[in-house]
Amino acid sequence: MVDANNQLSGNKGIHRTLLNRKNVAVVVPGMLALCCVILCPCFYWKRKETTTVVLAKDPDSVGSLTTRKSKSATKKTPGSPLREKPNPRFSSPPRLTKVGSIHINLDQVVKITRNFSPSMVIGEGEFGTVYKAQLEDGRFIAIKRANKEHFERVKALLSSEADLLAKIDHRCLVKLLGYLDEGSECLIMTEYISNGTLREHLDGIRNGILEFKNRLEIAIDVAHGLTYLHIYSEKQIIHRDVNSSNILLTDSMRAKVADFGFATLGTTSDSDKSHVSTKVKGTLGYIDPVYMKTLQLTTKSDVYSFGILLLEIITGRRPLEQNKSDHERVTLRWLFKKFDEGNVEELVDPMMKEVVDREILVRIFILAFQCAAPEWSERPDMKIVGEQLWAIRMDYLNTVK
Numbered sequence: 001m002v003d004a005n006n007q008l009s010g011n012k013g014i015h016r017t018l019l020n021r022k023n024v025a026v027v028v029p030g031m032l033a034l035c036c037v038i039l040c041p042c043f044y045w046k047r048k049e050t051t052t053v054v055l056a057k058d059p060d061s062v063g064s065l066t067t068r069k070s071k072s073a074t075k076k077t078p079g080s081p082l083r084e085k086p087n088p089r090f091s092s093p094p095r096l097t098k099v100g101s102i103h104i105n106l107d108q109v110v111k112i113t114r115n116f117s118p119s120m121v122i123g124e125g126e127f128g129t130v131y132k133a134q135l136e137d138g139r140f141i142a143i144k145r146a147n148k149e150h151f152e153r154v155k156a157l158l159s160s161e162a163d164l165l166a167k168i169d170h171r172c173l174v175k176l177l178g179y180l181d182e183g184s185e186c187l188i189m190t191e192y193i194s195n196g197t198l199r200e201h202l203d204g205i206r207n208g209i210l211e212f213k214n215r216l217e218i219a220i221d222v223a224h225g226l227t228y229l230h231i232y233s234e235k236q237i238i239h240r241d242v243n244s245s246n247i248l249l250t251d252s253m254r255a256k257v258a259d260f261g262f263a264t265l266g267t268t269s270d271s272d273k274s275h276v277s278t279k280v281k282g283t284l285g286y287i288d289p290v291y292m293k294t295l296q297l298t299t300k301s302d303v304y305s306f307g308i309l310l311l312e313i314i315t316g317r318r319p320l321e322q323n324k325s326d327h328e329r330v331t332l333r334w335l336f337k338k339f340d341e342g343n344v345e346e347l348v349d350p351m352m353k354e355v356v357d358r359e360i361l362v363r364i365f366i367l368a369f370q371c372a373a374p375e376w377s378e379r380p381d382m383k384i385v386g387e388q389l390w391a392i393r394m395d396y397l398n399t400v401k
Ligand SMILES: Nc1ncnc2c1ncn2[C@@H]1O[C@H](COP(=O)(O)OP(=O)(O)OP(=O)(O)O)[C@@H](O)[C@H]1O
Pocket: 122, 123, 124, 125, 126, 127, 128, 129, 130, 142, 144, 174, 190, 191, 192, 193, 194, 196, 197, 245, 246, 248, 258, 259, 261
């Protein structure tokens, strides 16, 4: 709660500074969102082991979205040609036992995970344990197994995750391979991504320190993955939990967006609705303040989270730095203040070895601040963000030739 207050009230100061400078607008309506945090009965905070604070995952809301018109809504995201032609495969909800490209029964899963042996565990999430296993054809897969505690609720979450994952196919998004709901087991199987999470790399606990070029390319991959979800997938999908622990890296340092447990369908191209109304979910520090305040969700909420992620990628700092002094705790606020004072180079992750051209850094910071702007209308679409990052990457490569 204290952290939320800091995050939100800190952002208010940024608002003032930006308005003064007539620069990029980065305003987060701190007090209103703070009131929302305090008063809104629809959500509560939960502390994860990692010290990241997340909002409670509430499977009760799965599939129960309501829609209404927004006064402050931005333009409707254009529908993609793909969305105009419904895919008959998904015209009705997929039969969950048949979702994905591998068909495997529980006995086979038990066999390849050695009866869910602890030695096969590669991760623990809030709602399940993740195992690495090898199929008979040699492929490695990740298997998320629903916790037995609150099983029915967790099952609903995994089923929703599988349902959404079944609709997507993009190299920057983790691919669903199978889903199994049998007796007291509920399992979701995805491609195995071998090189850990982005956060682990930023923390330097994987091999080596991320080079600047890699950081840019990771950001571009995430932007492409989100662009696909927002405008090219069969139905618009809003991820709602873009954060550095949900970005998985391959051995060749390509990024894939994972963890669709909070993801939800957005508006349809033939609808006049500009947003969906739904309970607040996400990871504290990355959640769009407009969404927190209004409970209205659009793709621009993912854009906000992406802006926070981009700052994290360049600076190495978490959105909320619990152990820093008050004025440094909310990274967005602190970074903007420093940026505004003209200190740009010193904001870059100190672990990074390269010296990056100031102009390149300025462009990235401005883009990130724009993504995290206070109003939806001030935030660019993910597609534009990806294009701008790509242009920055090209210019960066020219400076190091
Ligand atoms: N497809 C995958 N390939 C490789 N590792 C994975 C894969 N999916 C998950 N993991 C590992 O398992 C960990 C837990 O993943 P999971 O999605 O369950 O939880 P989380 O994102 O860390 O937290 P939460 O579910 O509570 O938001 C990840 O941090 C990652 O290290």
